[in-house]
Amino acid sequence: MHLREVLRHVSAVYNGDTQDSATAYHTLAYCTFHNNRLTDARVLIDKALALRLKLHGPDHPLTLDSKALQVNRSTCVCVSHGQQ
Secondary structure (H helix, E strand, C coil): CCHHHHHHHHHHHHCCCCHHHHHHHHHHHHHHHHCCCHHHHHHHHHHHHHHHHHHHCCCCHHHHHHHHHHHHHHHHHHHHCCCC
């Protein structure tokens, strides 16, 4: 299944801005990040983080997990482009 199909499925199944959809986006971000698909991962991380901020606020452990993944992704992009 392609990423676009998975995203359509997530939207259909979880129907809106729910904890389940935030978890699905975070999990997809994690998987794409660890498969070195950094551009795809960024979109998913941003969506997961936005949902978790909306649902839980900035200091909730789930929000912090998404923030950590976002930082890891940013660090990898900078290193892969020779920046520090």
